[in-house]
Amino acid sequence: MTSPTLELVAYDDAVRRYDPVIGIEVHVELGTKTKMFCAAEVAYGGEPNSQVTPVSLGLPGALPVLNGTAVEHAIKIGLALNCTIAESCRFARKNYFYPDVPKNFQTSQYDEPIAYDGWLDVELEDGTIVRVEIERAHMEEDAGKNTHVGGATGRIHGAEYSLVDYNRAGIPLVEIVTRPITGVGDRAPEVARAYVQTLRDIFRALDVSEARMERGNVRADVNLSLRPSPDSPLGTRTETKNVNSFRSVERAVRFEISRQAGVLDAGQKVIQETRHWHEDTGVTTSGRVKSDAEDYRYFPEPDLVPVAPSREWVEEIRATLPEMPVARRNRLQAEWGYADAEMRDVVNAGALDLIEATVAAGTSAAGARKWWMGELARRAKQDDQTLEDLTVTPAQISALQALVDSGRINDKLARQVLEGVLAGEGDPEDIVVSRGLEVVSDDGPLLAAIDDALAAQPDIAAKVQGGNLGPVGAIIGAVMKATRGQADAGRVRELVLERIGQ
Amino acid sequence: MSTDITRLSAAELAGALARGDVSSTEVTQAHLDRIAAVDGDLNAFLHVSSQDALATAQDVDARRAAGEELHPLAGVPIAVKDVVVTRGMPTTAGSKILEGWIPPYDATLVERLRAARLPILGKTNMDEFAMGSSTEHSAYGNTCNPWDLGRIPGGSGGGSAAAVAAFEAPLAIGTDTGGSIRQPGAVTGTVGVKPTYGGVSRYGLIAMASSLDQAGPVTRTVLDAALLHELIGGHDPRDSTSIPEPLPALVEAARQGATGDLSGVRVGVVTELSGEGYQEGVSARFAESLEVLRGLGAEIVEVSCPSFTYALDAYYLIMPSEASSNLAKFDGMRFGLRVEPTEGPVTAERVMAATRGAGFGDEVKRRIILGTYALSAGYYDAYYGSAQKVRTLIQRDFAAAFEKADVLVSPTAPTTAFRFGEKLDDPLAMYLNDVATIPANLAGVPGMSVPNGLSDDGLPVGFQILAPAKADDRMYRVGAALEAALEKTWGGSLLAQAPELKTTELTR
Structure with missing residues (x-):
C-alpha cells in the first residue's frame, strides 16, 4: 500500500496551490495521585511494573472504579475550553488486542464525551488570534509501554522480544479533539504549534498536569489534508501520531503539506493512514493503513455507572478556574x-x-x-x-x-x-x-580623589578653566576609577567643577 | 455426636459450634472426609484445600476457646465456585486457559468469608467461564448429579450444587448470569439464590457478562441461604455497580416465613413461564406448591409479562457481547496458559491466537464469536441495540407485575436433570434450560430456587420466587414458608429422599 517515494513540493509552492486543513488530537496525562480506575500510584520513573494493581494489570475478576479527581480535572479542561459539560455520560470499551492494553480493551468515552462543543482562541507570534473550535474532550486510560529489544531500530520490526511496562497503563488521560481548522492557509503549521502550546499553558494554569512534553505528558496527533481551494470538499487526511514537541508539531504539518502536495501533483490519491513522525530526519513515514476493517466494537462499559456531574459541582469548579x-x-x-x-x-x-x-x-x-x-x-x-x-x-x-x-x-x-x-x-x-559596594556619598574622600586627579593631569584643569568643559569627563573617569565605581558620577562632576572654580 | 455432622444445616452447625457440642476442626474434617469418600464419583471439586480449611478451623476453635466473639458462621465450612478468585488457591473458571494460575488477590466475597473465618474447603467445578447449564462444558470433566450419577447437576454451578446436595459442604458460593445458581439448585434439590444485581460485590468474580453476573448462596435450607447472603452481601466500593444501601433483613425474613403465615402476601404466577415446554411433573409440582402457598394465606394472582417471550433471544445477544470483551484478556501475555505457534514467527498476535485457540473450549469460542459479531460495526444496532431495548421492556414488565404481586413465581427449570450428552450437541436445547431464570438477570431482580418435590422420574424439581430489586427479603419469607410447609408433608428435607452415594474406603 505504500506509495513510491514522490518529490516533495516546496512549502511555499504547496500552500500557494493547495488549501491545508488541520485537525489536532491532544492527549494530556492528568496529574492525579492514582490511576483512572484503581489505586495504583501515578509517578514518573518507577521500576517497571511496580505501580500496578489487579485492575491495571487486567487480572481476571478485577473491576474499575472511577477516579473522582480525574473527572474534576476533565471538567476543568472542558470549562477552560469553553465546552458544554455533559449532564450524564458513559464510558465505553474500545476492543482491540495489543499487549500494552492489559484487558485487550481500552476504557474510553465514545459517543458520550464529558465535554463538547467548545472553542479556544490561540494567539500567533505576531499577535493574530485564531479561534480553534473544539469538538470534544473525553476521558480515557493510557496504555502500557512496549520496549522492543534486540532489533536495530528499537521498533517492533526485527526485535527479538518485547517487554511491557504497565506502570503507565491506566493513567488518566483527557483527549481533546478539534473540529477541522480551516482558513489558516500557509500559517497552518504555526497555528498547529500555537494551539498545542496554548493547551499546554492551560493545563499548567489549571494545575491538572505537569504537562511536560519531553515526558510525554502531552502528546499530539496531527491530522492534515489538502484541497485545491477553500471551496472544495475536504481532502483525504493522514494522521501523524505522537508528535511530542511544539517544534515537531510545526515541522510535521509543514512536511505533510509538502508531501501530500507531491502526491496530488503526481496525480495520485492521498492514502488515509496513520503516519509516524521521525524527529531526527524531520519526515513522516507510512504506518498502519486505516481501513474500514478496523472495528473497535465499542459498547457501553457495563462495569461502570454513568458519570453525572451535578450542575452545582460544575459551577463550583467554574468558579475556581484560574x-x-x-x-x-x-x-x-x-x-x-x-x-x-x-x-x-x-x-x-x-x-x-x-x-x-x-x-x-x-x-x-x-x-x-x-x-x-x-x-x-x-x-x-x-x-x-x-x-x-x-x-x-x-x-x-x-x-x-x-x-x-x-x-x-x-x-x-x-x-x-x-x-x-x-x-x-x-x-x-x-x-x-x-x-563594600555602596555608593560613596561622603564628599571628603571624593574631594581627595578629585585633587589627586587634577594634580595628575594639570593641563585638563587649565582647559576647563578656559571654558572648555569637554575634558571634565577624563577627571570624572579617574575619580570613578580611584573609587572603584562607588562614587555617584553626578556628584563627582559637581565637585570637580566647584573645585576648578567654574 | 452420634449423628453424621455433614447432614446438619449451616444454622444447626453454627448452633452446635457455639454451644461447644462440636469443634470446627471436627466439622471441617468430617466434610473433608466426605469429599474424599464421594467426590471420586461426583467430581464436584476441582481443588480441595484441606490444609487451608483445617488451619482456619483450628484458628476458630482456639479463638472460641479464648472466649472471642465470632461471626455466627465462623467455623462452618464452605465451598467456592471456581469462577471466584481466591488468593493462593488455584482458580481456573473451569478452563484450560487458567490451568495453574494462582490469583494474587481475593474476591471481596472471599475476603468476607475469610474475615468471618469460614474454612474454605475448595473450589467447585463449573461450565467453562460459567457458560452452560450442565457443567459438561468444564475443561476438567463432568460433575455428576448425586440423585443419579448418569445425569447432569445443572450448570454452570453444577459443582457447588452437587457438593451441597451430596453433603460435601453445608454451604457453597455460586454465580448466576442466566440461572447458574437457580437451575442447578432445582435439579439437585438444593436452595439457590441470585441476589439483586449489585447486592453482592462482583469484585473478584471472573466476569462472563458484567451487567448480568451475580454471586449468591447455594445451600440446603432457605435460612442458611439468608445467613450466607447477609455475610457476603452489602456495599463494596471496589465494585462501581454495588448497591450503596444496606441489605434488607434477610435472616429475619426467613425466620418469619418459617412460621408459616403468608397472609396478605400476593403471589403472582407469570403466565409466560409455564405450560408448553415444561415437563409434566414439573408443572404438577408447581401447581401443588401454589396450593400450599394459598393454604398459608397467600393470595395467588395471574400476571402477564409478554416481553419475557423475547428474554432468551435478548440474553443470547447481550451475554455473548459482554463475554467477548471480558474474555479478551485471556491471551497468554500476563497470566495463565501461553501457547506459541508451532510454525511461523512467534509474534504477540500469533501467540494470542494460539493460546486462545488451545485454551478455550467450543462453547466459549461459540459465545465469543457470537458476541464479536453482535458488536460489529453495522450490526450493533440490530443486535446489541435491539437486545438492550428488549431488556428495557422486560424491566417494565417486571415493574408492572410487581404492582399486582409482591413476588412472582414459576418453575425454576422446565425439566428435571437430563442425561449426560443429551443436549451437548444441541446448543439451543441447552439454552432453553434457562428460559425461566433469564428474565431476572436481564432486569437485575433477585431470584430464588426452592426444592418443591420430585417429578414423576423421581428427580428433584425447583420452585422459583422472584422479588423486586432490593426486596430480596420478600423471597426469603415466601421461600422459607414454602420450605417449611413442604418438609412437613415430606417428613423431612427433600434431600433425605436422595439415594445414598457409594463411598470410597478412606485410607487416612
Missing part, C-alpha cells in the same frame, strides 16, 4: 503598559511569570522588564539556560532595583551585586555589605 493564559497576558500588558512587541518578547522569553512576581514584590513594570529582558536574558543566553534556571529570584531582583532607586548603588554597582547573587553569595543587601 485566569486563562491569553486573558492573563492581555490584562498584564494593560497593567504594565508594555508595547505589543515588548509583551511578545517577554512571553517568548518565558519571562511573564518572573516579571509578574518582580512587580508584585514592588518593582515598577519597566524596572522589572529592564532586568529580566536585559542583563538576565544576556546571562541566560550566554550560559545556555532559561530565565527560570538562573539562580536569582524575583524577590532578589526587586530588592536590587530598590537599592538602585534609593541611590545606595548605581546601575554599574547593581550589576556587580547581581554577579554576587548569581554566584550564590546571598541577597543584594548582603552583597552590598560584604563586597
Whole structure:
C-alpha cells in the first residue's frame, strides 16, 4: 500500500496551490495521585511494573472504579475550553488486542464525551488570534509501554522480544479533539504549534498536569489534508501520531503539506493512514493503513455507572478556574503598559511569570522588564539556560532595583551585586555589605580623589578653566576609577567643577 | 455426636459450634472426609484445600476457646465456585486457559468469608467461564448429579450444587448470569439464590457478562441461604455497580416465613413461564406448591409479562457481547496458559491466537464469536441495540407485575436433570434450560430456587420466587414458608429422599 517515494513540493509552492486543513488530537496525562480506575500510584520513573494493581494489570475478576479527581480535572479542561459539560455520560470499551492494553480493551468515552462543543482562541507570534473550535474532550486510560529489544531500530520490526511496562497503563488521560481548522492557509503549521502550546499553558494554569512534553505528558496527533481551494470538499487526511514537541508539531504539518502536495501533483490519491513522525530526519513515514476493517466494537462499559456531574459541582469548579493564559497576558500588558512587541518578547522569553512576581514584590513594570529582558536574558543566553534556571529570584531582583532607586548603588554597582547573587553569595543587601559596594556619598574622600586627579593631569584643569568643559569627563573617569565605581558620577562632576572654580 | 455432622444445616452447625457440642476442626474434617469418600464419583471439586480449611478451623476453635466473639458462621465450612478468585488457591473458571494460575488477590466475597473465618474447603467445578447449564462444558470433566450419577447437576454451578446436595459442604458460593445458581439448585434439590444485581460485590468474580453476573448462596435450607447472603452481601466500593444501601433483613425474613403465615402476601404466577415446554411433573409440582402457598394465606394472582417471550433471544445477544470483551484478556501475555505457534514467527498476535485457540473450549469460542459479531460495526444496532431495548421492556414488565404481586413465581427449570450428552450437541436445547431464570438477570431482580418435590422420574424439581430489586427479603419469607410447609408433608428435607452415594474406603 505504500506509495513510491514522490518529490516533495516546496512549502511555499504547496500552500500557494493547495488549501491545508488541520485537525489536532491532544492527549494530556492528568496529574492525579492514582490511576483512572484503581489505586495504583501515578509517578514518573518507577521500576517497571511496580505501580500496578489487579485492575491495571487486567487480572481476571478485577473491576474499575472511577477516579473522582480525574473527572474534576476533565471538567476543568472542558470549562477552560469553553465546552458544554455533559449532564450524564458513559464510558465505553474500545476492543482491540495489543499487549500494552492489559484487558485487550481500552476504557474510553465514545459517543458520550464529558465535554463538547467548545472553542479556544490561540494567539500567533505576531499577535493574530485564531479561534480553534473544539469538538470534544473525553476521558480515557493510557496504555502500557512496549520496549522492543534486540532489533536495530528499537521498533517492533526485527526485535527479538518485547517487554511491557504497565506502570503507565491506566493513567488518566483527557483527549481533546478539534473540529477541522480551516482558513489558516500557509500559517497552518504555526497555528498547529500555537494551539498545542496554548493547551499546554492551560493545563499548567489549571494545575491538572505537569504537562511536560519531553515526558510525554502531552502528546499530539496531527491530522492534515489538502484541497485545491477553500471551496472544495475536504481532502483525504493522514494522521501523524505522537508528535511530542511544539517544534515537531510545526515541522510535521509543514512536511505533510509538502508531501501530500507531491502526491496530488503526481496525480495520485492521498492514502488515509496513520503516519509516524521521525524527529531526527524531520519526515513522516507510512504506518498502519486505516481501513474500514478496523472495528473497535465499542459498547457501553457495563462495569461502570454513568458519570453525572451535578450542575452545582460544575459551577463550583467554574468558579475556581484560574485566569486563562491569553486573558492573563492581555490584562498584564494593560497593567504594565508594555508595547505589543515588548509583551511578545517577554512571553517568548518565558519571562511573564518572573516579571509578574518582580512587580508584585514592588518593582515598577519597566524596572522589572529592564532586568529580566536585559542583563538576565544576556546571562541566560550566554550560559545556555532559561530565565527560570538562573539562580536569582524575583524577590532578589526587586530588592536590587530598590537599592538602585534609593541611590545606595548605581546601575554599574547593581550589576556587580547581581554577579554576587548569581554566584550564590546571598541577597543584594548582603552583597552590598560584604563586597563594600555602596555608593560613596561622603564628599571628603571624593574631594581627595578629585585633587589627586587634577594634580595628575594639570593641563585638563587649565582647559576647563578656559571654558572648555569637554575634558571634565577624563577627571570624572579617574575619580570613578580611584573609587572603584562607588562614587555617584553626578556628584563627582559637581565637585570637580566647584573645585576648578567654574 | 452420634449423628453424621455433614447432614446438619449451616444454622444447626453454627448452633452446635457455639454451644461447644462440636469443634470446627471436627466439622471441617468430617466434610473433608466426605469429599474424599464421594467426590471420586461426583467430581464436584476441582481443588480441595484441606490444609487451608483445617488451619482456619483450628484458628476458630482456639479463638472460641479464648472466649472471642465470632461471626455466627465462623467455623462452618464452605465451598467456592471456581469462577471466584481466591488468593493462593488455584482458580481456573473451569478452563484450560487458567490451568495453574494462582490469583494474587481475593474476591471481596472471599475476603468476607475469610474475615468471618469460614474454612474454605475448595473450589467447585463449573461450565467453562460459567457458560452452560450442565457443567459438561468444564475443561476438567463432568460433575455428576448425586440423585443419579448418569445425569447432569445443572450448570454452570453444577459443582457447588452437587457438593451441597451430596453433603460435601453445608454451604457453597455460586454465580448466576442466566440461572447458574437457580437451575442447578432445582435439579439437585438444593436452595439457590441470585441476589439483586449489585447486592453482592462482583469484585473478584471472573466476569462472563458484567451487567448480568451475580454471586449468591447455594445451600440446603432457605435460612442458611439468608445467613450466607447477609455475610457476603452489602456495599463494596471496589465494585462501581454495588448497591450503596444496606441489605434488607434477610435472616429475619426467613425466620418469619418459617412460621408459616403468608397472609396478605400476593403471589403472582407469570403466565409466560409455564405450560408448553415444561415437563409434566414439573408443572404438577408447581401447581401443588401454589396450593400450599394459598393454604398459608397467600393470595395467588395471574400476571402477564409478554416481553419475557423475547428474554432468551435478548440474553443470547447481550451475554455473548459482554463475554467477548471480558474474555479478551485471556491471551497468554500476563497470566495463565501461553501457547506459541508451532510454525511461523512467534509474534504477540500469533501467540494470542494460539493460546486462545488451545485454551478455550467450543462453547466459549461459540459465545465469543457470537458476541464479536453482535458488536460489529453495522450490526450493533440490530443486535446489541435491539437486545438492550428488549431488556428495557422486560424491566417494565417486571415493574408492572410487581404492582399486582409482591413476588412472582414459576418453575425454576422446565425439566428435571437430563442425561449426560443429551443436549451437548444441541446448543439451543441447552439454552432453553434457562428460559425461566433469564428474565431476572436481564432486569437485575433477585431470584430464588426452592426444592418443591420430585417429578414423576423421581428427580428433584425447583420452585422459583422472584422479588423486586432490593426486596430480596420478600423471597426469603415466601421461600422459607414454602420450605417449611413442604418438609412437613415430606417428613423431612427433600434431600433425605436422595439415594445414598457409594463411598470410597478412606485410607487416612
